[in-house]
Amino acid sequence: MPMYEYAPHSDGCEHCSGGFEVLQSMGADALTECPECDGPCHRVISAFAVNKSARDIMSPKNLEQKGFTQYTKAGNGYYEKTAGKEGPDVIRR
DSSP states (O other), X not given: OOEEEEEESSSOOTTTTTOEEEEOOTTSOOOOBOTTTOOBEEEXXXXXXXXXXXXXXXXXXXXXXXTOOEEEEEETTEEEEEEOSXXXXXXXX
């Protein structure tokens, strides 16, 4: 479930004055009132966090740490192992 950020329309209470976060399902309706003071609020668009880029996830080091074996094409029908401990060092068709 995603975390949604909300902000009050006015000063708000101690809970909502600086904005607040709510863990909601994606299908849930956006809140229109603060859950503490019932004051009006609205959902705020915010950035999301990304832990690793696709390049980091598919790096030989990361793949090997997760137990995968990776082969890279080295020629016509010739593949060399670039990550992992299992399998042959070279695959030829």
